[in-house]
Amino acid sequence: MDKEPFSHLGETSGIRYMNPLVDWVGDMTQLELSSFPTSDPEDLYNESELKALVEDFSEGCFVGFDQENIVAMGLGIRVHFDLEKPLHTVHDIVPGNGTSGHHQDGDWYYGTSIAVSKQYRKRGIGNELYKLRKEVCQCFNLRGIVAGGVMPGYVDHKNDYSADEYIELVRKGEIYDPTLTFQRDNGFQLVCALPNYIVNPEIDNNAALIVWQNPDYEVVN
Numbered sequence: 241m242d243k244e245p246f247s248h249l250g251e252t253s254g255i256r257y258m259n260p261l262v263d264w265v266g267d268m269t270q271l272e273l274s275s276f277p278t279s280d281p282e283d284l285y286n287e288s289e290l291k292a293l294v295e296d297f298s299e300g301c302f303v304g305f306d307q308e309n310i311v312a313m314g315l316g317i318r319v320h321f322d323l324e325k326p327l328h329t330v331h332d333i334v335p336g337n338g339t340s341g342h343h344q345d346g347d348w349y350y351g352t353s354i355a356v357s358k359q360y361r362k363r364g365i366g367n368e369l370y371k372l373r374k375e376v377c378q379c380f381n382l383r384g385i386v387a388g389g390v391m392p393g394y395v396d397h398k399n400d401y402s403a404d405e406y407i408e409l410v411r412k413g414e415i416y417d418p419t420l421t422f423q424r425d426n427g428f429q430l431v432c433a434l435p436n437y438i439v440n441p442e443i444d445n446n447a448a449l450i451v452w453q454n455p456d457y458e459v460v461n
């Protein structure tokens with residue numbers, strides 16, 4: 241008998257989450273483009289990469305629906321990641337050329353995109369997507385979640401602080417960043433700046449390495 245497709249109703253938002261299907265990659269591409277308007281589209285998912293991702297690791301990805309409309313998504317892959325060598329770019333993780341970058345035996349979940357349609361933000365959808373990602377880590381016994389977090393608020397501070405100083409101030413709660421503060425409040429460590437992570441001249445091409453450690457991870461030999 242076929243397995244029932246995954247479906248989860250967000251308690252706070254009422255949004256229905258499902259694992260993505262290949263048929264949805266057109267709408268997912270549009271959500272990606274509209275959610276990262278200052279990023280170079282080369283650094284964002286395109287349809288062929290999303291198709292590969294859905295084929296490789298649909299069970300680690302979630303798409304949020306309001307009725308028939310896709311309004312949110314949280315995507316990711318399994319990777320090998322060395323916290324001792326944290327510097328990397330988005331292309332080191334998602335190499336493009338129609339591949340997803342997913343490694344079936346990777347012991348970290350790399351969050352490659354989280355996006356909520358503008359008119360649906362601040363209703364707890366982002367938080368619900370993170371809960372689902374954390375459940376993936378628990379289900380597959382992964383070490384945790386790693387990602388390169390965008391830091392849109394840096395545009396107003398880049399003349400005053402280096403990217404690392406800015407991240408430190410957001411970490412201490414002295415500066416509010418629309419994205420990094422949300423990640424911090426979701427249990428992520430804001431580790432360090434990732435220079436040249438993406439092409440985004442507004443923030444001098446920086447991102448922040450963010451890490452959530454799975455407290456239930458068990459070392460297996």
Ligand SMILES: CC(C)(COP(=O)(O)OP(=O)(O)OC[C@H]1O[C@@H](n2cnc3c(N)ncnc32)[C@H](O)[C@@H]1OP(=O)(O)O)[C@@H](O)C(=O)NCCC(=O)NCCS
Pocket residue numbers: 275276353354355356357360361362363364365366367368388389390418419421422425
């Ligand atoms: C970052 C992003 C995914 C957050 O999604 P979201 O659905 O707005 O997230 P949530 O609603 O769970 O939380 C966002 C804020 O709304 C607040 N909030 C949640 N429910 C709320 C409610 N009912 N009323 C008022 N505020 C609420 C949260 O406390 C949080 O506050 P904070 O920003 O001060 O920490 C979304 O802003 C987005 O898509 N941004 C563009 C793409 C992007 O930057 N992605 C991240 C890449 S690293």
